[in-house]
Amino acid sequence: MGTAGTTEREPASSELLAELLDLRHEVVVEGGELLDLWRPALKRRAFLPSAVNLARYIALRRRDLRPLQEALMPLGLSSLGRCEARVLENLDAVIASLSSILDTPDATSSHPRARAFYRGNRLLQRHTAAVFGPARATREVRIMVTLPSEAAESYPFVRDLVREGADVVRINCAHDTDEAWSAMAENARRAAAETGHPCRLLIDLEGPRARTGRIAGTTEDVRVQAGDAVRLVVGEPERAPDPPQIECSLADAVAQLRPGHEVCIDEGRIRLVAEDTDGRSARLRVTRVESKGRLKPNKGLNFPATALHVQPLTTKDLADLDTVAREADIVGYSFVQRPEDIARLQDELRERTPRSLAILAKIETEQAIRRLPEIIVQGAGSQPFAVMIARGDLAVEIGFARLAEIQEEILWLCEAAHVPVVWATQVLDTFVRKGTHSRAEMTDAAMAERSECVMLNKGPYVLEAVSILDDVLGRMEAHQLKKTSRLRALRAW
Numbered sequence: 001m002g003t004a005g006t007t008e009r010e011p012a013s014s015e016l017l018a019e020l021l022d023l024r025h026e027v028v029v030e031g032g033e034l035l036d037l038w039r040p041a042l043k044r045r046a047f048l049p050s051a052v053n054l055a056r057y058i059a060l061r062r063r064d065l066r067p068l069q070e071a072l073m074p075l076g077l078s079s080l081g082r083c084e085a086r087v088l089e090n091l092d093a094v095i096a097s098l099s100s101i102l103d104t105p106d107a108t109s110s111h112p113r114a115r116a117f118y119r120g121n122r123l124l125q126r127h128t129a130a131v132f133g134p135a136r137a138t139r140e141v142r143i144m145v146t147l148p149s150e151a152a153e154s155y156p157f158v159r160d161l162v163r164e165g166a167d168v169v170r171i172n173c174a175h176d177t178d179e180a181w182s183a184m185a186e187n188a189r190r191a192a193a194e195t196g197h198p199c200r201l202l203i204d205l206e207g208p209r210a211r212t213g214r215i216a217g218t219t220e221d222v223r224v225q226a227g228d229a230v231r232l233v234v235g236e237p238e239r240a241p242d243p244p245q246i247e248c249s250l251a252d253a254v255a256q257l258r259p260g261h262e263v264c265i266d267e268g269r270i271r272l273v274a275e276d277t278d279g280r281s282a283r284l285r286v287t288r289v290e291s292k293g294r295l296k297p298n299k300g301l302n303f304p305a306t307a308l309h310v311q312p313l314t315t316k317d318l319a320d321l322d323t324v325a326r327e328a329d330i331v332g333y334s335f336v337q338r339p340e341d342i343a344r345l346q347d348e349l350r351e352r353t354p355r356s357l358a359i360l361a362k363i364e365t366e367q368a369i370r371r372l373p374e375i376i377v378q379g380a381g382s383q384p385f386a387v388m389i390a391r392g393d394l395a396v397e398i399g400f401a402r403l404a405e406i407q408e409e410i411l412w413l414c415e416a417a418h419v420p421v422v423w424a425t426q427v428l429d430t431f432v433r434k435g436t437h438s439r440a441e442m443t444d445a446a447m448a449e450r451s452e453c454v455m456l457n458k459g460p461y462v463l464e465a466v467s468i469l470d471d472v473l474g475r476m477e478a479h480q481l482k483k484t485s486r487l488r489a490l491r492a493w
Contacts, residue, residue, distance in 0.1 A: 016071055017098050023063070024091045031056035031087075038374070041339070041381040050123055050418040051377060056087040057416035058373060075101060082483050084415040085120030093117065123418040128452045130384040131330060131358040131420055132168055133198040139474045142167035142453040143466060144202065144422065149176050152183040159191040162199045164463055165470035168453065169199060170332070173316075174206040178323040185327040200329040202360060205317045207334030208310045210301040212265060213247030216240065222295045224270065224286045230295070232263065233281040243283075246295060252310050253303055257282045261306045266299040268396045302396040307367060312341045318348065325352035332360045332388070337367040339378035346382055358384035360422065363410060364393035372410065376417045386453070387414050391425035411450055415482055420452035428469060432459035445469055449476035450483070 034055040042051055060083070069079040077097050083090035089112045099109040129135070132142045145166045151158050161169065169188050171181050185201050192199040215222050216237035222244045224230060229243040234254050237245035246265075248254050254277075257263070263272045263284055270293060272284035286293075312335040324331055333345055342361065349357055359379050363369060372387075379385035389410050395403040414421045428445055430438045445468075448454040454473065456465055478488045 014102065014104070016068075017095070017102060017104065019068065020091065020095050020098065023060075023068070024088070024095065027056050027059045027087065027091065030059035030062075034058060038377045038381070041374075041378045043382050044380070046126075047380045049119070050127070051381065053085070053087055053120060054373065054376065054413070054417040057084060057413070060087055061412075072098075084412050084482070085124060085418065086117060087416070089117045089119075120418055124415065124420070124452075127380070127384065127418050128386075128420040131200075131360070131386045132453055133200045133329075136165070136167065136197070139470065139477055141449055141451065141473045141477065143469055143473070144168040144170055144453050144455040145462060145466060146170045146172060146456065146458045147184050147188075148458040149180065151187060152176065152180040155187045155190060158184070158187040159194060160463055161466060162188070162191040162197050163195050164466040166466055167197070167199060168202055168330070170202045170204055170455065171328075172204050172206075173320050173324075174204075174209065178320065181323055182327055201327065202330040202332050203324045203328040204332030204360075205320060205324065205334060206314070207312055207317065208250055208252070208314050209334070210248060210250035210253045210303070212295070212297050212299045212301060213249055215244065215246055215295045215297055217244030217295075218242055224293045224295060225289055226286050228286045229275075230272065230284050230286065231281055232257070232284055235280075244295065245281075247297075248301060250301070250310070253301065253306070253308055254282060255279050256306055256308055257303065258306070262287075262304050264302040264304065264396045265295070267392055268302070268400075270295070300393070302393060304366075304397045304399070308365075310335060311344075312336055313344060313348065321348055321352060325349060325355075325357065328357060330358040330360050330386070332362065334362050335364065336361040336375060337365055338371050339374040342375055342378040346378075356383045358386065360386045360388055362388045362390045362424075364390035365397050369398070369406060369410070372413060373417075376414070376419055380417065380419055386420040386422060388422040388424050388455075389451075391423075393425075411482075422453045422455055423448040423451035424455040427454055427456055428465045429457065429459075431468065432457055432462050432465045435461040435464070442472070445472050446476050449473055449480055 035052060038051060042048055065080055069081065072094065073079050078090060078094050080090060092112050096109040096111045143165050145161055147169050171184055181203060188199050188201050214237055216239060218240055231243055231245045232248050232254055233245050234248060234251045237247055257274050257277050259274050259276055261274045263274060269290040270286065271288040272286050275283045275285055312333065331345065331349065336342065342359065345359060361375055361379060363372065368375065376385065387410065389407050391403060391407060394406065398406055411421055427448060428441050430436055430441055454469060456462055456469065479486055
């Protein structure tokens with residue numbers, strides 16, 4: 001028995017080569033079957049090679065490859081742990097090398113040419129540029145910045161953002177007006193022209209946001225602690241109710257809530273469980289409270305145990321799409337859970353513009369994770385497409401303990417599809433808001449290099465944060481490319 005629970009096995013054997021050849025055959029066959037299911041959505045020729053690789057990656061990762069990895073490593077062969085962008089090429093390279101070691105050349109075992117081997121990397125770069133524009137000379141990872149309301153009137157602020165390193169600016173349709181969005185868009189285009197740095201415009205649809213509304217209780221300052229009861233209601237709360245009442249902005253969420261289901265307020269700072277429901281309201285019991293436990297309006301609501309059936313395009317979104325289709329380069333899409341959700345947005349966009357706008361799908365629920373391959377195929381099969389790891393909502397929905405694992409799996413799957421990923425939620429958040437550094441946030445920013453784009457939120461120190469992130473990403477790219485360590489010369493000692 002080896003260390004760390006691994007099992008040693010004799011690596012140089014004909015059985016190992018046979019195992020690899022069988023694995024290659026199974027990956028091709030199963031990948032082909034999966035691709036056949038996807039073909040109706042594959043209308044964009046530029047994505048077809050990526051869809052093939054994605055299908056093969058899913059087939060490969062259905063298997064536990066750890067024993068095979070351990071057997072290959074003593075031979076100095078690839079451990080298959082970095083094959084996301086090039087599944088078959090990686091397998092062929094390993095098979096060819098092992099055939100040479102065993103002196104049993106096989107008709108199918110030739111090393112891929114370098115250009116073919118790295119084709120997946122080029123496809124990912126190409127698809128990233130199609131969504132987020134060209135990379136800067138100093139780094140590949142793009143920086144996205146959420147625009148504050150002042151960006152509609154302050155052109156110098158937008159110009160400075162682009163000059164400091166913003167490659168994409170984001171407008172949030174939950175705030176401001178369509179006139180303000182158009183003014184922000186014009187300022188972004190002007191800044192790109194003046195600075196010479198291309199800058200894409202993302203306009204983020206509000207979507208069916210579940211948030212707290214009006215709060216009513218026996219006191220004006222409603223505070224709760226573990227064990228307290230509250231009631232979640234649709235519509236205006238009663239005056240001075242006991243227990244306190246919290247208005248929910250999303251009626252469908254309350255209607256679909258069932259006894260035993262968890263409800264989280266403000267990214268899980270207040271956690272509750274439903275005790276009884278009647279479709280229009282639900283009595284909840286507080287199970288955990290962080291900080292002071294004060295109930296406030298306009299805080300996010302999550303329903304981790306409830307498989308919500310909600311249309312991701314609201315009436316407001318459909319009205320906003322007129323401006324979005326005219327101004328945006330990228331459409332941000334919240335609460336995507338199924339490929340049909342992507343198809344609906346695609347239909348709405350086709351009715352409004354002949355341009356092939358890019359779509360950024362925000363992955364924030366368990367249901368979206370389970371359908372992610374089909375969501376990617378539906379989106380990227382027709383137009384430039386990217387995925388956002390909405391880490392705040394996702395952490396509450398799946399549990400904080402699973403977030404690190406799931407965000408890695410999303411990165412791997414998207415790399416296999418050659419689809420760019422946005423690393424979002426609270427990047428350098430303390431610095432953006434307060435101008436003070438956090439060790440954990442700096443480490444998080446460095447790890448974000450494995451994505452194709454990193455999002456900063458708005459705040460008084462966002463200009464300085466862009467400059468810091470630009471420097472961190474540039475440094476990290478010299479050391480790391482996705483999952484692969486790059487052996488740049490070290491001069492720290």
